[in-house]
Amino acid sequence: PGYPAYEPITAYVGGKPVPLRLSESNGFRMTPEEVNELITSRTKAIIINSPHNPCGSVLREEDVKGIVEIAEDRNAFVISDEIYYPILFDGLKHYSPLSFAKKDNVILVDGFSKRYAMTGWRLGYAVVPSDLVEPMTKLLNNMTSCPNQFVQYAGIEALRGPQDSVKKMVKAYEERRNVVMEKLKEVEGITYLKPQGAFYVFVNVQKILSRAGMTSEQLVTRLIENYGVAVLHGSSMGAYGEGFIRISFANSIENLVEGISRLGRAFSDMLRQ
Ligand SMILES: Cc1ncc(COP(=O)(O)O)c(C=O)c1O
Known part of the structure; x- marks a missing residue:
């Protein structure tokens, strides 16, 4: 990817x-x-x-x-x-x-x-x-x-100009990364690594996909249409990205918390259907 x-x-x-x-x-x-x-x-x-x-x-x-x-x-x-x-x-x-x-x-x-x-x-x-x-x-x-x-x-x-805005932003991204890591612990059926830079988590959703019989692209469509959460399908990042979704944490902590709890609900629904 x-x-x-x-x-x-x-x-x-x-x-x-x-x-x-x-x-x-x-x-x-x-x-x-x-x-x-x-x-x-x-x-x-x-x-x-x-x-x-x-x-x-x-x-x-x-x-x-x-x-x-x-x-x-x-x-x-x-x-x-x-x-x-x-x-x-x-x-x-x-x-x-x-x-x-x-x-x-x-x-x-x-x-x-x-x-x-x-x-x-x-x-x-x-x-x-x-x-x-x-x-x-x-x-x-x-x-x-x-x-x-x-x-x-x-x-x-x-x-x-002064570069303190960059430092401030990086600190904010790190805080968001930490919140995302905490919230993702509550989501069933996924694995992921802790990002060390940029503002993305690449989440392995293979278990969800095989249970739901979907591709990552079909999954992201389901997520946006039924749960109002926008993530990117891994296959948009190349063939080896299939089986993953990308979460961007270039967003507010409030939206990230809400988005991940909706992901949790979606995956829990899919694992039980
Ligand atoms: C790895 C990488 N390179 C280049 C770009 C291009 O950035 P832009 O077109 O916004 O300058 C992006 C944007 O997402 C990126 O993620």
Whole structure:
């Protein structure tokens, strides 16, 4: 499972997206061993995303280092989507492949929507090897021209201004994460890991699905229509996401508590029908 744009963008530019199954047994981390199993001489780039959407997992220093080394050995790029990088819990640290790379093979992508809650303002940036600047500029110029001017000024203000709002937000997300963990204990038939970053919990609902004879997509439709709760089906995050739903805790504690108790009611109904 991963952010849904990666697969279609790869296919659009003529590549073959190769998904890696993240497993609960290693904390939904993408490990160098797993990358090694899938990499071939045709691999052009390895996409990593930490903290992770939808799993809330965070790569360790040795994971990032190991993946960078593999990419360097194989002459592949590492595309590192670090859009959630400050949203880390339990005192964890963020490791960027840029700090370990010995070759010019890392592309860092980031944006303003998560860190500064500027979602919808459509402003992002990338740090790329110098020979990619010209072709990327040409592509962007012809595709989008540029972000509008006042949003660019807002981005400058966000970067140059005091950063205490980011700390405040991360603290609020951690509190919400803790409330969500407490409330989910009351829900039957599910398993989940404690997210270490971003603002998502990826919940294993395989038991509910097999009891109800449904796919995760059918389940989320049932949840919104009959219980008024919006979650995302795991299969929207790639084929390996089937069997899961994603809860976003970018919402008020009050709504989260209400939403999870409705989930509890829904699953208890489904387990007994
Ligand atoms: C991992 C990841 N990357 C990139 C994005 C894109 O963010 P935006 O289009 O809001 O800048 C998102 C948004 O959900 C995301 O979760």
